[in-house]
Amino acid sequence: LSFRNLAALASRWPKSSHRLLEAAAAAARPAAYSRGMSDEVAKARAAAEAAHGDLNKPTIFNKIISKEIPAKVLFEDDRALAFSDVNPQAPVHFLVIPKVQIPMLEFAKDDDESLLGHLILTARRVAAEQGLNNGYRLVINNGSDGAQSVFHLHVHVMGGRQMGWPPG
Known part of the structure; x- marks a missing residue:
């Protein structure tokens, strides 16, 4: 069966x-x-519980955007920020985030279409700058079942090695 x-x-x-x-x-x-999944799942569940239904609470990403917390910034413009992941899952692993807080992909509005496209194009640009010429993976975790541990929309970009399938 x-x-x-x-x-x-x-x-x-x-x-x-x-x-x-x-x-x-x-x-x-x-x-x-x-x-490796149990840690991420535990983090996602803890983040969901900590939010207590208020997914618009400021996150660690807000502090990175405002420069309250240092990060290895790879790209920044008026709409997006790309920085290295502090817990890399691949030789190259960075995040691309919008500067406005959208807690989860499902909360994006039709008006966010241009911003969401900009995040993907920023991922492409930074991936090229990082030398990911043989390919890379984009991942958006959405909600606690999707292992989202920070409720600020973010795109994981991972590369520098052969990715496996299925991913999760």
Whole structure:
């Protein structure tokens, strides 16, 4: 029975059965699949609890934007900031953030279309400056289930090594 078939069966079960199924699936996964994830998941859950529903609270990224906290800045303009990740998951790992706080991608408005495009183009520009000519990965974690640990929209850019698939 594959995970896909199991998921199809589970969709017909009561919600109370889903937790048991998720626990069984997690136990069956290879260790390499989940290695390193528990810390990020724990951080994401802690961040969601700390927000207490107020996702517009200032974050550490606001302090980086205002220069209250130092960061290795790779690019900055009036709309975006790119800086090295303090906990790199690849030889090159940086974040691109908007200077205005959008807590999560799902809270972006149609008016943010230009800004969101600017973040992606900034990621491309900085990736080229960092020598990521053989490819790189862009990741946006959204919400606690997506392992978002800082509620200020940010794009992770990772490269400098062969990326695996599936990513999560």
